[in-house]
Amino acid sequence: MAYSEKVLDHFKNPKNVGTLDKSKKNVGTGLVGAPECGDVMRLQIEVDETSQTIVDAKFKTFGCGSAIASSSLATEWLKGKSIDEALTIDNMEIVEELALPPVKIHCSVLAEDAIKSAIADYKKKNEMVTA
């Protein structure tokens, strides 16, 4: 199958690959997918606690080109957004931006799940601290 230019660009030059220190309480980590399914996405956010704004985002993904592009794009979109804004990111926006074909829509769903999972982790950590 042919990939869109945008998928190829994110695949060749992925943005924000890496690992944040998950022991810090202002870092939220989402790990979604499974090796048996052929894709695993780990997306991390670092949140400025006073403004509740995402100041950094990193990912690592085991998966096909579309999965890697979806997570790379997600990290780009997350930076600078508030937690509440980040929660509104919809997988179909990723599909449109990357021109993903129907068979690759699950990659975008995985990216949305990873965002929500990272935010949930951040919230859980901080409620635990503030409680």
Next chain:
Amino acid sequence: MSTNRLIYLDNNSTTPTDPRVVETMLPYFYEIPGNAASRSHPFGWQAEEAVEYAREQIAGLIDADPKEIIFTSGATESDNLGIKGVFEMYASKGNHIITLTTEHKAVLDACKKVEKLGGEVTYVPVKNDGLVDLEVLEAAITDKTILISVMWANNETGVIQPMKEIGDICKKHGILFMSDATQAVGKIPVHPKEVGVHIMAFTSHKMYGPKGVGALFVNRKNPRVKVTAQLDGGGHERGMRSGTLNVPGIVGFGKAAEIAKAEMAQDAARLSALRDKLEKGFQDNLEEVYVNGNTENRMPHVTNISFKHVEGEGLMMTFNQNIAVSSGSACTSASLEPSYVLVALGLGDDLAHSSIRFSLGRFTKEEDIDDALKLVTAGVNHMRDLSPIWEMYKEGIDLSTVEWAEH
């Protein structure tokens, strides 16, 4: 290497047509245009002569009688004709067929059709090395069994089944033995009569001949085997396959068979050395590299390798501007399921997703292997840098204990 050089390591999908084959075919498009079934003029006679010569060349390659070669459009048609044709022809003797879970879809789907038509099919699993367990195979035989169909060499792993031993089991029980030998013919010695194969499907384009022409070997004596035609028409090919013969294609198929017979041994020796170099190179360059399937009984030109914690399709994207290979990864198909052949080897879905098949061919050069080693190694390293499960593995986390959020 130059960035626009293309390296073709997907010869199990199809092979380039040998230029010597193309040259032999050319006169049969315009100068000699006849229909081989035209019995009343020189155009037809010349075409028929060319077809019969090709039939001899092909029979010579597999040690058969030329009359035992039925021309078809390719191996898929041959597999269908063999399976369904036996099921219909031998309906009075029984309705049970035995095959393997690792067969090509052309065999498996023809068997599914047989089941819809009221037949019974047993799909025998293979061992972890891809070889059939002969005891399990024999135990599947019932008094209704009319056919055992086992592929000679597997398309994904190159594993070669114990054909002689299976032939002996079939003989002992008086059952017909069919083989899809698409990946084996022309590359290793394949002599159906010697091992007791009665029906055998193969095709031209996997052995440096043109696409669109294949054959079904049907044993003519001891026993005399017949298959019911699946196409109705003029009764060509001894009534087993109607349709005007593809004369240029058949001429090319014949030439390809002649070349294969002459050059098989030297091609196999050269390619197995290159294949071994590729495997050893990956094992030297990288950790966690697994060769899938039995490495003793396999085709000389194929290797199927899993690069652990790297997804196959993503890996291919790192080098597919230059190198053509195949992957057992789900993402290469619409089904999202990884290769059923590799899963049948007990590989685990994660390793199946991480597999790449390299299939070399007559036109593969040593520099192709050297460049492939460099590019694929770089690709694996790139993908592992991106892979969260590689990072977890390097941190010593046992991935089987992780609770994955499956989707």
